[in-house]
Amino acid sequence: LVDEALYALQDQRVDILASLYSDIFDSGIKTSFYTHEIPDMPPGGAEHGGEGGYERKDFRDAVLFKTLTTDSSGRAQVTFNVPDNLTSWRLTCQAVTDDLQAATKTAPVVVKLPFFVDMVVNNTYLAYDQPKIPIRAFGDQLKADTTVTFEVALEKDGKITKDSISGKAFTVSYLQLPALESGKYKISVTGKTPDGLQDTLTLSFNVVDSFLAKRHIDFWLLEENLKIRGSQDSLTVLAFSDYQRSQYLQTLLQLKCADGSRIDQVIARVKAEKMLAKYFPEIPFDDILSEEPDLLKYQTAEGGIALLPYSSAEVKLTAKLAALCGDMFDKAALADYMYKIVEDPKETQERSIIALYGLAALNEPVLTELKLLSRQANLSTPEKLYLALAFLEAGDEPSAAELIKSVTKGDGEDLGYQMRINTGQDQDDILEATALAAVAASNLNLEEQNKLYAYVLENSGKDILLYIEQLMFLNNALPRLPKATVSFSYYLEGRQERVTLKPGESYRLMLTPDKLASLKFENIEGNVGVTAVYSGAFDPTSEPPSNEVKLTKSYSVLGETRKTFTSHDVIRITLSYDFGLTAPDGPYTITDVLPAGLKIIERPYYHGVEQNAAYPLLVDGQRISFGIYEKTGRPITYYARVVNPGDFKVEAAIVQNVKSGKIYGAAEGGRISIK
DSSP: OEEHHHHHHSOOOOOHHHHHHSOOSOOSOOOOOOSSOOOOOOOOOOEEOOOTTSEEOOOOSBOOOOOOOOOTTSOOOOOOOOOSEESEEEEEEEEEOTTOOEEEEEEEEEOOOSSEEEEOOOSEEETTOEEEEEEEEEOTTOOTTOEEEEEEEEEETTEEEEEEEEEETTSOEEEEOOOOOSEEEEEEEEEEOTTSOEEEEEEEEEEESOTTOEEEEEEEEOOTTOOOOOOSSSOEEEEEEEHHHHHHHHHHHHHHTOOSSSHHHHHHHHHHHHHHHHHOTTOOOTTOSOOOOOOGGGBOTTSOBBSSTTSOBOHHHHHHHHHHHGGGSOHHHHHHHHHHHHHOTTSOHHHHHHHHHHHHHTTOSOHHHHHHHHTOTTOOHHHHHHHHHHHHHHTOHHHHHHHHHHHHHHHEEEOSSOEEEOOSSSHHHHHHHHHHHHHHHHHHTOTTHHHHHHHHHHOOOSSOOOHHHHHHHHHHHGGGOOOOOEEEEEEETTEEEEEEEOTTOOEEEEEOHHHHHHOEEEEEESOEEEEEEEEEOOOGGGSOOOOSEEEEEEEEETTEEOSEEOTTOOEEEEEEEEEOTTOOOSOEEEEEEOOTTEEEOSOGGGGTOOSOOOOOSEEETTEEEEEEOSOOOOOEEEEEEESOOEEEEEOOEEEEETTTOOEEEEEOOEEEEEO
């Protein structure tokens, strides 16, 4: 049983007979794609609802999934409670007999009430926003012009503030909330009529300092006099384990928090979440295991993988992702893309070797070609590294070890606790080669692996990110975590606790700022690592942009620029940018943040506005990201609708280089008012 509102977003065709008996022959089509999003019907929605007379707060979209066995007459019975949504539900049934006779049936289940209240609340607001909450009353037994009294309770940290307003049936009444402080809130509205009808609705929302909040992850070797840095106004999570395990935990948390719409950033979040769940299951951070994104939009028509949707495929990126997570893409299309490169006589030797690496990762029979190429004279260092990785994927460890040892002997530079592969023209070349060597060395469990990896972690490039290489290293290293027992004591609120961690174990504390400040350690045995995870508002203006890209933001209605709007306005947001002469080449992203009183209109053509609105790369709550592939200076426009009237903060928009992540420009913020 599923809410029809979900099917309005994407319908479902259920036909069990077709699933059992449809044509199983291959169509011959290897891959297909759309150059533009296909417009679908505008999404429907459901009223907040439930049974009148008690508190309504259960608004699930999917209710029931059961397997039943019928009696001899073909009948079965199931009983369930629907959630508090006032909506139309779709009941889908599929039946199959032992001799594979089958049938499919769908039926509507309509839920409605004689009287109910409804209100519109955003999920998140900014500190000091002053939203007005629209409240209405509906119902079959409610008569027009009936006076409805709305009793409101706003709860934060156990403190409840009460208010009361009145209005007419079927007419919007507005509740003005005070300037909000950071925290978690519940708002309950009880509607009452003179003839005794009553209903209560409860919703929750958060108030944060910034929609650009940044996750901070710090790591230390535990010492008796250690003072741990954490959040100044919210909880800090501390995770303790043996030192090397803690280092890997820190890296995974940083990868999980990778921010952006590049494919390597998206993959970093997905893979790091899975590794955290597998290797650190005792540390259940709240935001782990989010919904997996659609990665196929990064796979181009020719089968390769692009850094951003709609950009060109890159052979290095394609080969590395084939090795790391080829099952998450169309593997046949990946192989076609790389075979074309290998078989093209105009391609360079290096690109052919990289493509063979990707093919080996897809279990294609390329070992003979790898052997022939490995005998070539004057192989470059990158070619040796990619050949070594290809041999590892093909199962030939001796050949891989021979190549890696020649690289570390010829170009390796020992820096004490670090090692780098000193090759190429700049630091980016050195870092990329060192990262590839670290991956190969970790696969072979060579003693140089940790030194190479330490250099990758503690140095940054100008135009590259090494998330994929870090994930591949961790894939190899995490199963070989050291088997050491460590222990320590800590003092908190006048009490001493002794913690002993066996191999593979971790210990977790969640502390307020006051408790964190009083935390003390002693009697530390073994090397204990501690990772601190906490959130803080990110102000892009606090990290001065280079100003090599000028970015401005404006709001308008019907061509008139404004800062004051009405609740019925369709608001156009324009992001204008101008690249300076010294701005680096390469794609950029612009990330804008909508005020909490607005929501993006993702299909503006349903609202009768112009058709040239920009299509976002990513919509993450109030954060909207767009791609810029050329320095044309053509403004980005998109549209928003009003969620709540009120007075709201406008945060800065930023423009970042995709390769380096550096902020090259920021548009000023401010405030808007919605009447």
